Amino acid sequence: xxxxxxxxxxxxxxxxxxxxxxxxxxxxxxxxxxxxxxxxxxxxxxxxxxxxxxxxxxxxxxxxxxxxxxxxxxxxxxxxxxxxxxxxxxxxxxxxxxxxxxxxxxxxxxxxxxxxxxxxxxxxxxxxxxxxxxxxxxxxxxxxxxxxxxxxxxxxxxxxxxxxxxxxxxxxxxxxxxxxxxxxxxxxxxxxxxxxxxxxxxxxxxxxxxxxxxxxxxxxxxxxxxxxxxxxxxxxxxxxxxxxxxxxxxxxxxxxxxxxxxxxxxxxxxx
Amino acid sequence: xxxxxxxxxxxxxxxxxxxxxxxxxxxxxxxxxxxxxxxxxxxxxxxxxxxxxxxxxxxxxxxxxxxxxxxxxxxxxxxxxxxxxxxxxxxxxxxxxxxxxxxxxxxxxxxxxxxxxxxxxxxxxxxxxxxxxxxxxxxxxxxxxxxxxxxxxxxxxxxxxxxxxxxxxxxxxxxxxxxxxxxxxxxxxxxxxxxxxxxxxxxxxxxxxxxxxxxxxxxxxxxxxxxxxxxxxxxxxxxxxxx
Numbered sequence: 001x002x003x004x005x006x007x008x009x010x011x012x013x014x015x016x017x018x019x020x021x022x023x024x025x026x027x028x029x030x031x032x033x034x035x036x037x038x039x040x041x042x043x044x045x046x047x048x049x050x051x052x053x054x055x056x057x058x059x060x061x062x063x064x065x066x067x068x069x070x071x072x073x074x075x076x077x078x079x080x081x082x083x084x085x086x087x088x089x090x091x092x093x094x095x096x097x098x099x100x101x102x103x104x105x106x107x108x109x110x111x112x113x114x115x116x117x118x119x120x121x122x123x124x125x126x127x128x129x130x131x132x133x134x135x136x137x138x139x140x141x142x143x144x145x146x147x148x149x150x151x152x153x154x155x156x157x158x159x160x161x162x163x164x165x166x167x168x169x170x171x172x173x174x175x176x177x178x179x180x181x182x183x184x185x186x187x188x189x190x191x192x193x194x195x196x197x198x199x200x201x202x203x204x205x206x207x208x209x210x211x212x213x214x215x216x217x218x219x220x221x222x223x224x225x226x227x228x229x230x231x232x233x234x235x236x237x238x239x240x241x242x243x244x245x246x247x248x249x250x251x252x253x254x255x256x257x258x259x260x261x262x263x264x265x266x267x268x269x270x271x
Numbered sequence: 272x273x274x275x276x277x278x279x280x281x282x283x284x285x286x287x288x289x290x291x292x293x294x295x296x297x298x299x300x301x302x303x304x305x306x307x308x309x310x311x312x313x314x315x316x317x318x319x320x321x322x323x324x325x326x327x328x329x330x331x332x333x334x335x336x337x338x339x340x341x342x343x344x345x346x347x348x349x350x351x352x353x354x355x356x357x358x359x360x361x362x363x364x365x366x367x368x369x370x371x372x373x374x375x376x377x378x379x380x381x382x383x384x385x386x387x388x389x390x391x392x393x394x395x396x397x398x399x400x401x402x403x404x405x406x407x408x409x410x411x412x413x414x415x416x417x418x419x420x421x422x423x424x425x426x427x428x429x430x431x432x433x434x435x436x437x438x439x440x441x442x443x444x445x446x447x448x449x450x451x452x453x454x455x456x457x458x459x460x461x462x463x464x465x466x467x468x469x470x471x472x473x474x475x476x477x478x479x480x481x482x483x484x485x486x487x488x489x490x491x492x493x494x495x496x497x498x499x500x501x502x503x504x505x506x507x508x509x510x511x512x513x514x
Contacts, residue, residue, distance in 0.1 A: 077391065082391045084388060
């Protein structure tokens with residue numbers, strides 16, 4: 001579980017995060033939802049340690065991360081896996097070498113044979129068992145995201161952070177990436193935090209959603225509660241999507257919430 | 272200016288604190304030594320051989336007094352090559368080739384979040400990416416300068432003898448006259464200082480790139496121009512201090 005308490009961050013005097021407090025639950029896909037420029041990515045960067053918050057604290061399973069000693073921060077960082085918006089694969093390495101890299105750096109006690117087996121396992125887990133020898137430039141955007149996920153889970157991370165995992169992907173591939181993240185989260189019982197403004201993701205995997213607006217947390221809840229949320233900013237945000245308007249219609253007809261819509265979509269009912 | 276210098280010092284300090292394992296650094300340094308040193312052999316060879324040749328021909332052109340022996344041409348080629356042309360021109364050439372490569376590579380890694388990926392993994396990115404580049408440059412620059420010295424003198428020999436401005440015997444006599452071994456030491460000290468300046472400044476410019484492709488290009492250009500200016504200032508300072 002990750003606890004964020006009263007985080008504040010400003011750039012050149014302009015506040016970006018205004019006292020955000022929230023909890024990211026273990027074994028769930030926690031979504032940081034909000035429009036562009038609301039501070040989602042800044043909050044994520046503060047949590048993973050790429051940025052230092054001006055105020056507030058972040059705790060990973062009871063261990064305070066902010067302002068702690070470098071050894072403690074390093075220890076926590078080694079439990080973190082992250083999928084970047086642009087995948088951030090090392091372009092001078094093959095796919096397999098990218099996945100092996102954190103193992104080489106973080107677990108020197110592993111033998112080359114053990115590392116090779118782990119790389120094969122992770123690539124197979126994301127459905128890329130035959131792409132190990134390819135270079136990042138030779139694979140598609142969706143495959144890059146999969147490699148990014150494989151690299152993140154290779155050292156058996158406890159916390160998985162995904163910065164807009166669906167950006168630049170077609171809807172079908174986006175759903176596959178969402179499903180993969182969801183499966184991995186439940187399979188390994190990890191704490192997953194996903195930054196997104198994609199309502200498809202909310203419908204697919206939003207087990208715990210935190211809505212940010214202008215640097216403040218305005219709402220949190222589940223995907224079944226989001227359609228009935230009363231926060232005007234959240235309603236404006238979610239009902240700007242025709243997909244959600246359709247979901248709301250199904251919700252009213254079936255009283256099954258957004259989950260019913262997702263099930264109906266999967267069974268071919270669609271919008 | 273002071274802020275930039277302070278940032279540069281902190282950048283270098285971050286590089287040597289919490290370094291990665293020796294085996295990792297060793298492997299990375301060897302990789303970088305190949306990129307910085309081995310891949311630069313051809314350009315350094317061509318430049319230095321022609322500089323030696325041109326120096327020889329131009330000295331011969333200006334040396335019209337019959338009272339001055341022809342061997343003076345060889346002597347002057349050697350002195351100019353060892354003291355100035357080999358270390359300085361080689362380092363300026365390397366600032367263009369290696370400096371832009373370092374800044375462009377690190378800048379691209381920065382804007383594509385590869386450096387952030389290293390940091391999130393708990394890896395000291397400056398130690399992993401920058402320290403091996405600087406170590407490799409410190410080792411390879413002096414080797415390339417020694418190569419440049421040899422090839423410049425050889426270039427002067429070939430130009431002098433093939434164009435008929437002097438005999439081989441005069442040239443060899445000239446390059447053996449009044450040899451001062453300290454000049455070689457001085458040239459190598461210059462090479463080490465220039466190596467640090469080129470690799471350090473280029474890494475600094477590349478590592479802190481922000482923005483997109485345009486800024487990566489600007490970082491590369493800035494790395495080359497700043498490195499060359501730093502080389503020229505250091506060249507003067509070292510000459511004033513050590514000669």
